[in-house]
Amino acid sequence: MTRLAALKPPLLDACIAAVFVALTLGEAFGPSDAPWWRPVLGAIAMASLAWRRRAPLAVAAIVVAVNIATNPEGQFTTLLSLVLVCFTVGYETRPPQSYAGLAIVIVPFLAVSVRDSFEFSDAAAALVFFAGPWAVGQITRQRAAATEEALARAARLEVEAARIAQEERTRIARELHDIVSHSISVVTIQTQAVRRRLGPEQAREAEDLAAVEATAREALAEMRRLFGVLRSSGESASLAPQPGLSELDRLVEQATTGDLTATLHVEGEPVELSPGLDLAAYRIAQEGLTNALRHSGAQHVRVSLRWTPARLDIEVADDGRGLSDPPSSGGHGLVGIRERVALYGGTVRLEPAPGGGGGTRLVAHLPLKGPE
Incomplete structure (x- = not known):
């Protein structure tokens, strides 16, 4: 039962094949001296169109062979079926099978034309009616594959971001x-x-x-x-104290290498932060410096702290290659920074550095709690 179900053609393809069978049999009742077996073979070939997506090359060979044997007058139905077959071959197969399928259709058509006094219009007809639908099928398949890959990539990124x-x-x-x-x-x-x-x-x-x-x-x-x-299995508690902005000088100093110069600039009067907020501010600056070291190719990065009575502004700006992706996508580290900033009711954004000279800027605003 399962094997028979696998051989059953899709309903839409079966309906299209039935239309072609009806058209072929209808042409046989017209004024013609053709023997009875021609419309019968033509109907069988048209019925094979129901399986054209499952076996495109085999169906193409059947339709072409029957067309040569039964359609010396070039009747409309079987020629139209070749157009459909060419599109299907282009859409359902990849090179080199797709080239073989196109050759199965075009070569016999041109061979018959040469035998019956070839004209240049025959080659033009082959390009328009056969190569054209085949090319459309190829382009459609490539766009469908690109769309499917983009959707799959978006789904993977969504899952990864959630993780x-x-x-x-x-x-x-x-x-x-x-x-x-x-x-x-x-x-x-x-x-x-x-x-x-x-x-x-x-x-x-x-x-x-x-x-x-x-x-x-x-x-x-x-x-x-x-x-x-x-905790993960086997993970133990850390005995080291959590870092804060008091450790930022050392962090900036460690970020300075032979290829990168890091500097720290502080504006305003610093105030004492709660331990959690202090840690969040440190992690934001750490993430900005990490991006500059690993991804930007920058020569200079500047960490700025701006203290106001209402909030703390943290900015990490570099002169690297800039953003390769839209700012909204960000990176993996930015996902974590957003979680931290949202915990304290702040905002964060990653954007191109001003001036249009390249580089990126990570800016975070952290509200400061008033005295209790």
Whole structure:
């Protein structure tokens, strides 16, 4: 049953073949002295058009052979079927099979024309009615393949972007865990120290501080349990402190190599940031420097921090080759930066450097929280 279903032609192709069969049989009832077997063979050849997309070369050979044997007068239906066959060969096959299919149609046509007193118009007809549809089929196939590849690439990029965003969110959660865990640990230690300094007359205060200490320890234990879900197998917690803008001088210095000069420029009065925001600002500058080192081919990159009472502006500009893709697509690192900036209600963009001289500029705006 499965093999029979595989041999069944598509409904549209079967309908087209039925139309050609009907036209061929209809021509046989016209004024003609042709023997009975000609329309029968012609109808069989036209019926084979139902399988033209599954076996384009075989169907082309059948239609051409029957056309030569049964259509010495050059009737319309079988000639029209050759046009359809040429388009199908061009669309369904690739070189060199497509060239072979075109030759199957054109060579016998020209051979018959030479035998029956060849004229230049015969060659022109072969080009227009046979090579033309074949070329259209080739172009259509190439465009369809290009469209399919573009759609597949877009789907792959969408999946990849989602994966990268998820990985970056997990990484942010890990870093925030380390920051918050450190803060809670400090609170616990300081609360314990204060409680131990209290005297017997302050028993109620000591009891309250003990409750605070217990709550802090419970919160820390719960965070560690949740963090265990985020960690990969075999991954251990980092003992190194999370970096911040205080480490930016060293980061810029490390980015300076023989081919690249990195500089840091600070405007305004710096303010103390929360640990998470401090880390996010550092990661933004780090991503901009990484792009300049790996991808831009730049000779100079400048990191700028602009402090205002309301926000912190971070800009990383280079003089490299510029953007090879539209700015909206960005790179893998930019996906992570967007996740970080969105966490603090900021904005980020990657754009060509101003002036039209090449280069890129990564600009991020991070709102600063007011004093509590």
